Amino acid sequence: MFIVTAKCILIEGKTEEFKVIVETLIKETREENGCISYNLYQDINNQNILTFFEEWESKNSLDRHMNTKHFKDIAPKLRELQKEDSIVNIYNKI
Amino acid sequence: MFIVTAKCILIEGKTEEFKVIVETLIKETREENGCISYNLYQDINNQNILTFFEEWESKNSLDRHMNTKHFKDIAPKLRELQKEDSIVNIYNKI
Numbered sequence: 001m002f003i004v005t006a007k008c009i010l011i012e013g014k015t016e017e018f019k020v021i022v023e024t025l026i027k028e029t030r031e032e033n034g035c036i037s038y039n040l041y042q043d044i045n046n047q048n049i050l051t052f053f054e055e056w057e058s059k060n061s062l063d064r065h066m067n068t069k070h071f072k073d074i075a076p077k078l079r080e081l082q083k084e085d086s087i088v089n090i091y092n093k094i
Numbered sequence: 095m096f097i098v099t100a101k102c103i104l105i106e107g108k109t110e111e112f113k114v115i116v117e118t119l120i121k122e123t124r125e126e127n128g129c130i131s132y133n134l135y136q137d138i139n140n141q142n143i144l145t146f147f148e149e150w151e152s153k154n155s156l157d158r159h160m161n162t163k164h165f166k167d168i169a170p171k172l173r174e175l176q177k178e179d180s181i182v183n184i185y186n187k188i
Contacts, residue, residue, distance in 0.1 A: 003135055003147070005099065007183075019188060041097055041185035051185060053097070053147075089101075091135035091145060094113060 001036065002062060004054040007087040014081040015047055021077050028070040029054075034061020052086075062090070095130065096156060098148040101181040108175040109141055115171050122164040123148075128155020142177075156184070 010018055022040060029038045036055035043049035056062040065071055079085070104112055116134060123132045130149035137143035150156040159165055173179070 002138070005145070040188045042188050044096070044184045044186050049183065050188070051099070051183065089143065089145065090138045092138050094134045094136050094144070 001093070002056045002059060003091040003093070004052070004056065004062060005087075005089050005091070006052040006054070008050045008052070008078065009083045009087075010048040010050060010081055011083055012048060015042075015050070018050060018078060018081045021074060021081075025070055025074040025078075028068070029065060032061070032065055032068065034058060035065065048083075059090075095187070096150045096153060097185040097187070098146070098150065098156060099181075099183050099185070100146040100148070102144045102146070102172065103177045103181075104142040104144060104175055105177055106142060109136075109144070112144060112172060112175045115168060115175075119164055119168040119172075122162070123159060126155070126159055126162065128152060128158065146180075153184075 008018070019040075026038060026040060029035055034057040036057060038052070038054050041051050041053060043051070054062075056065070102112070113134075120132060120134060123129055128151040130151060132146070132148050135145050135147060137145070148156075150159070
């Protein structure tokens with residue numbers, strides 16, 4: 001099992017727009033094979049920081065996710081609302 | 095419920111020492127009131143990045159944690175093995 005975090009630092013004022021666009025991505029991703037959980041969190045001290053917490057059964061299921069239509073369609077739209085590229089880390093539990 | 099991430103970027107070669115010292119902190123923290131989960135993960139692409147994923151019932155339970163003896167004793171020792179301060183984010187689920 002892998003945990004992925006993707007920290008998105010948004011352009012000021014784009015948070016609500018981001019939340020609307022991301023809904024479809026969340027809904028469809030959760031239905032993917034190998035997706036254990038896929039949630040979005042907001043930093044309580046900085047509303048412009050939104051982080052995805054994702055649990056995947058395998059690296060393959062994560063790689064497949066990155067090649068789905070919904071990810072390829074929506075991720076670029078989300079990126080337009082961000083100051084910089086997402087900070088992505090892939091973790092193993094110790 | 096709050097999620098806390100604390101990303102620790104370690105000094106080269108200090109990972110094993112960190113893992114030994116942190117064991118007591120993890121064990122005792124999990125027994126605290128209000129601690130839902132408290133886990134440590136290692137980045138699969140950079141073994142010097144270890145991140146705590148913590149779930150707390152309330153901000154109070156998190157604040158209490160930061161004032162426990164085991165946290166106050168062990169956190170400074172872990173910090174000595176890190177290149178910089180931990181990157182801490184506190185999140186609410188969207």
